[in-house]
Structures are given as C-alpha cells and as structure tokens.
Amino acid sequence: MESISVFEIIKVGIGPSSSHTMGPWNAASAFIRIIKRERSIAEVKEVFLEFFGSLAKTGIGHGTDIAGMLGLNGEDFRTIDTTKIDEKIETIKNTQTINLGGEKEIHFVYGHHLVLNMQKSLEYHPNGMIFRAVFEDGTELEQDFYSVGGGFIMSQEKKSIDKHCVRTLYPCHKSSDIVRYCEKLGLSRISDLIFMNEESWRSREETRAEALYIWQQIKECIYKGVNKEGVLPGGLNVSRRAAGINRKLLGDKIYRNKEEWFRQVVEAEENFTNINKWISCFALAVNEENASFGRIITAPTNGASGVIPAVLMYAQAFTDCTNEEDIVRFLLVAGEIGTLFKKNATISAAMGGCQAEVGVSSAMAAAGLTEILGGSVGQVLMAAEIAMEHHLGLTCDPIRGLVQIPCIERNTMGAIKAITAANIALESDPAKAKVTLDEVIQTMWETALSMNDRFKETSEGGLAIAVNVPEC
Template identity: 55%
Template structure:
C-alpha cells in the first residue's frame, strides 16, 4: 500500500480565509495552471476561463472561490499577498475587464463571464472541482482540472500522486497504531517522532523556525481579531464579538502590545468561567478574521482554523506554555493527528461534513494539549479519540454559503471539547478505553460516506435552509 508522506507544513499552511478547500485550494490550483500556461507560451494567450463544479459552485461565492482563482491566475502568493489589496484588486479587474495573467500578460477577463458556476454539475473524483481553460492566438487550447480535497491540498486530474513529493520517512505512519508502535519502540514522544520524520525534508533548525512562523501567524491572528469591531462581510450582517468580549474580560486593564495583553489576561486568574470565556474569545477572534479574508493558518482547514490556535493560546496563557519548545511540541503533535485523519478519512467538509473540519481540529488540539501537559502517548491518542467521537456526524451547513453561521461558534465548541477530552484522558487509564483512535477514524469515514450530500458544504440542507428568508437571500 502506498505510504503518504505528510509534513507539519502540509497540515499547517499560511494562507487567506475564509476556506482552505474553497479559497486556498483553488488559489493554489490556479497558480499551478499558470505554470502550465508558461510552458506553452504565456505571451500568446488569448483568453482564460474557469469552470467551478459541485460544492465549489454552490458555496463558491460565499467562500470567495472566484476571488481565489482570479488572484491565483494573477500568480499572487496567498502566503504573502496583502489581504488589504484583495477588494481593490478585484474591483479593478471587474471594472477594466482585464487581468495581468501570471504578472506578465494582460488579457481580457470579465469575472462575471469568465468564472462560471456550474451549480448542477459535479465531477466524480471529488465535489470540489475546478477546470481551467486557456486559448492561444494560434488556435491551440489547453485545459486542466484540479480537485481541492480539503485543508488546502490540491490534486490534478490524471496526475500520478503515488510518486510525487514523496520521501522515505524513518517512521512511516498511516494509522495511530503505527504511531504508537514507533513511540514504544524508540521511547520517543509523538512530537519527537514527528521531528525525526521532518528531518527527511529539512534540518531541525529550519523546521523549528517554520513551526514558530506558523505560531506567529496564529498568535497575530488572535491578537488582531480581538481588537477589530464591526460586521463581517458577505451580507449576513454578523457582528464581530471577540473584541467586545476581550474588552469586557480585561475591564480596562492597560496594554500596548501582545506581551502586555497576555500579562493582562493572566492577571485575571484562572477560575473556570474566566478561562472558558477566554478560550471562546480566542477561537472567535481567529474565525472572525478568517471570515474577513484575513491571513490565517489552516489547522487543518480554514473553517476550523480557530480550534488549534485557541487551545494552544489557552496553554500559553493559563498553563505555563509560553516557551518555544512547548509551542513547537504542541504543533508537531497536532500535525501528526491531522495527518492520520487525512490519510484514513478526509479533511474536506465537502466529502465528510463538518466532522472533517471541526472534529479533526478538536482531535488534533486534544492530543497536543495532552502531550504538553505530560500525558503518555496512549493518553494523547485517547484524547484525540474522545474529541472526534463527540463530533461524529457533524454536518456542514453554512448559511448563505458563508463561513460564519454556524462555523465561527463551532470553533469555540471544538476548542472547549478538545480541552475537556484532554482532561478526561489525563485522568483516565487507556487500558480501560473501549474505542481506539483508528476505530473512530474509520467510523468518521464511514459516516462521511453515509451522510446526505445536503450536509456536505452545499448550503442545501440543515441551518442553511432553516433560517429567515431575508438571510437566505443574502
């Protein structure tokens, strides 16, 4: 059986909200198509069109899929592109009906015409499909189809993924029982096994620097999101809550930067209600930023981007986790759990519902927190299992196709469940567990296959169809 090599930087990707599968994935696919165009001669391009299928069509407007593919065709990098320039750039393209393809060739391009939403058509491999078409002045035409399979992962139709970007890892892992085997055999923790595997791609110093960069983006997203008020874009008129909650909890305590803010949070104590409110605040902040087309980290998806940062920031603020080694330990452990779910089930809500997003992120955070709090490997896996067990069957039913209702609040629930799962595992004997992590991964996949398509990011069922008419027409 093919072994899939997944790095911590595959699970955690820096990008732009609001969706890893509907924004970041199509963006990356468009940039790949630009590279194909270059091999055929970008100077001779006459026109480009984009066809969106399935879930990308049905919820693409709310998720900014059209924006993502256009910026990708302009060869902008989602990691570095100034998010404040998204709206001005899109307005410019729409008004001029021109695009600078690949930053090299100006072509006629009308977003209202050249990005086609095929609401009633789906392709067989995956619900998130996009086809790019390019015509040249000499009459030649090329086309490529990509599938955005969740978490920003993209595969091209017909591409041999069995050999691409694969490396031989010292500790190959497809299932949690294999992870447990390697930990037992070597005496290493989960995070240490992950770090050894990361050496297959780069040296430890580079990995540590990259993981800390991931944390910095998460941290900055939390801080930024707790200080911005107003309403979220998209027409639902959802009011941002993190900033108001932040102000209420701090009771006018002064601060001028992140470190002073963190000290102010800690000075409030650690009683249950106070801590609970802060975890919710951290998660709200990230996903309000995500809904605003801001810079976030897939963890493992954008729709669930608030869970891992919220739990990690809880650990930093309330559990003496404000140390580089501990932050790296947390994120490495979390990434391995996400990798196991990606290999054994899915990270795509369009394939598995919200259990594939919030459920997986909660499982990742639970295991990571457990290791950082001194839990054994088996307790970490137990925590991951508990967190997912209580997300099984969770539907993805975004109101108006936006990653706002119920998505933002679901991140607070996922974070709280992760902390609870960790505490349960730390106070339990894994010998007495009756459900393994591998069993719950299998169950999640079976549930995904059984789930009605209406509940898989189509906005055709659940809350998306049981809301006031005025909202559904947004």
C-alpha cells in the same frame, strides 16, 4: 503511501475557506505553472475557469471566484496585502482584464471567462474545477483540479499537485504505527518521533523555527481579531464578538501591542468562567478574521482555524506549559494527528461534513495539549479519539455559503471539547479504552460516505435552509 509534513496540515493561509478559497487559488497558480511548462504566458489569448459542485454552490460566500481570479492574476495568498483584495478584484471586473501570471494583460469577463456551474459536479470530487487556456494560434490547454481539503489540490489522475509528500524514516500512516515506532525506539513522547520524521523535509532547527513562526502568526491573528469591531462581510450582518469579550475580560487594562496584551491576559482574573470565556474569545477572534479574508493559520482547514490557536493560547496563558518547547511539541503532535485523518478519511467538509474540519481540528488540539501536559503515547492518541468521537456526524451547512453561521461558534465548541478530551485522557488508562483512534477515523470516513450531500458544504440542507435570513 507517502508521508505528509505536519506543516502541510498546519500552515499559513487566507480566509475564508481552505477548500473553497486556498484550494482554487493554488489550482490557479498550478495552472499558470503548467502553461509556462507547456507553452508560455505570452502565447495565451484567453483563459477560462469553471467551478462545479460544492465549489459553485457556495462559491460566492467562500470567495472561490475571488481566489480563482487572484490566482490567475499571479497573486500569492501567503504574501498578498489582504486589505487590497477588494480593490484588485474591482479592477479586474471593471477593466475586464486580468494580468495572467502577473505577466500579460488579457481580456477577462467575469461570468464569461469565470463561471460557477451549480447544475453539474465532476465525478472524482465535489470540489472540482476546470481551467482552459486558448492560445493565439487557436490551440487549447485544459486541466481539471480538485480541492480535497486543507488547500491540497489533485488532478483527475489522483496525483497530488503538491510536491511535499516523501517517504519518512518511520512512516506513520495510522495511530498504530505511532505506537509501534515509539515502543521500538523507546520513546515516551510522540513529538520525539515526529521530530525524526520531519528531518525528511528540513533540519530539527528549521522544524523548530517553523513551528515558532506559526505561533507568532497565531498570536498576530488573535490580536487582530480581539481589536476589531464591526460587522463581518457577506450580507448576514454578523457582528464581531471577540473584541467585546476581550474588552470586558480585561476591564480598564491598557496595552499597546500584542505582547503587552498577552501579558494582560495572563494576569487577568483567573476562574473557571473567565478562562472558558477567554478560550471562546481566542477562537472567535481567529474565525472572525478568517471570515473577513484575513491571514490565518490553516489547521487543518480554514473553517476550523480557530480551534488549535484557542487551545494553544489557553495552554500558554493558563497552564504551566509556557515555554517555546511546549509550543513546538504541541504543533508537531497536532499536525501529525491531522495527517492521519487526511490519509485515512478526509479533511474536506465537501466530502465529510464539518466532522472533517472542526472535528479533526479538535482531535488535533486534544492530542497536542495532552502531549505537553505530560500524557503518555496512549493518552495522547486517546485524547484525539475522544475529541473526534464527540464530533461524529457533524454536518456542514453554512447559511448563504458564508463561513460564519454556524462555523465561527463551532470553533469555540471544538476548542472546549479538545481541552475536555485532554483532561479525560490524562486521567484514564489507555489500555482499557474500547475504541482506538484508528477505529474512530474509520468510523468518521464511513459516516462521511453515508452522509447526504445536502449536508456537505452545499448550503442545501440543515441550518442553511432552515433559517430564513432575509436578503439585504
């Protein structure tokens, strides 16, 4: 089994869904590369894209169709001006053309060249899609892709399309591997082991720089979220709440940029109630940005993108863990825990329900926080186990397929559970634990396999059908 870099688990993304937005976008970009490798963009007459299963059933609410079109149009979600997305999509639909790979304008009719097939699922994975290019000479090129969580995509042959998997010096595919290598190398901190393994991709200095870049993007996203009022798109008329909470907690304090805002947060009145409100505010801010096609940090998915930012911001604002080294070590450990779930279970809600998203992110955040608060190797892994244990069985049942209800509030719960799990682990003896992290990951996977498909991001069960929200 190959290793996965922590920065494939925690990375820059775009809302509202890693599986249903980033994955299809990555797939479209990959298909463009395949066309260029096999033929050329200039030879293409038409291109077709069909989404199946969960991708189709919640496609509109998750922006799956938008992601597919923008990916074919040669756009990159890491750099696109998110304020121009609606304009670009309207241009494609109104002109009935798409600029394939950014190189050639071809005829493209939404509903004909792009189809959401809600009646059929592909066998390999519920997040399936098929791309087909028809060339000027009448020949065709077809490729299936599967969005398997966190923006990762695979082909039917089960080969990862991403080329970021390598064999590390100390491969950690289970938590028992982490314990074994830390003992063998005499390491008291998991982050020291991860630093060594990340050198398979980049230097230690580059790893540190990437983690600090992620932190800056987290702060930027939270800052945008706490300064935006209004209603989220999609038709549910969900009001943004982070800005109101931020305003009430800061009172009359004035700030001109995110650094001044952060100082005001740190200097704000600190008590148990207010700190809890701040944690919720941080998480809400990120997930409201995510629901609005904003740029966020996928960790490990978009639907769960508010948990790690909320817990890391909590650590920076309300604990003694305020330096850059703490930020780096938090993110390295959190990311490594995410790789364990991806390799041994799933981080896709379409496969495992919300336990695979908010549950995993809570476990990641709990481990990262325990690491920088001085926890032992055993306590860090115990914190991750506790956090996941109390998310087991959590379903994914978004109303109208939008990543809003109950997704946004679930991130606040995941963050609070992560902090609680860290505090419990720090006061516990891991040697007396009855359940290991490996065992809870296996249990999560078994739970995922037993869960009815109606509760796996299809909007066919749970709150998605229990709540009667009238059409606008």
